[in-house]
Amino acid sequence: MDGCSAVVAPQMAESKARVAVGFKISSREFGEKYASQKSAIKMAQMGNMCQISNLAMFPGGCVIRNKDGRVIGGVGVSGASGEEDEELAMLGAAVVFEENENEGTYEGTNAQSDATSA
Numbered sequence: 001m002d003g004c005s006a007v008v009a010p011q012m013a014e015s016k017a018r019v020a021v022g023f024k025i026s027s028r029e030f031g032e033k034y035a036s037q038k039s040a041i042k043m044a045q046m047g048n049m050c051q052i053s054n055l056a057m058f059p060g061g062c063v064i065r066n067k068d069g070r071v072i073g074g075v076g077v078s079g080a081s082g083e084e085d086e087e088l089a090m091l092g093a094a095v096v097f098e099e100n101e102n103e104g105t106y107e108g109t110n111a112q113s114d115a116t117s118a
Helices: 008-023 027-035 040-053 082-099
Strands: 061-066 071-076 104-107 112-114
Touching: 008 027, 008 040, 008 061, 008 071, 008 082, 027 040, 027 061, 061 082, 071 082
Parallel strands: none
Antiparallel strands: 061 071, 061 104, 104 112
């Protein structure tokens, strides 16, 4: 994205990946989980978690699982729109599977993607 901060984007990408690995859900799902509850307490809780643990609740972080379903990593992307970040994170995860003979899955927006169909 034009004008995106070279300082903030890498930190935000790491925060999105941290959510994916730590909570075993995409950063989009993490944000929606708390934002949908419309509770001041839940919003405060999420704000504190994000600040203390350097987490991000915006699209762009996806989960990588091995063939047994265990989380083995995450990909975080930042610097464009949330949808573009998430799409690029999914593409990055697909590369991991191409290099590892498609053994596992990766998860992003609202659906689990089977790596063998990527």
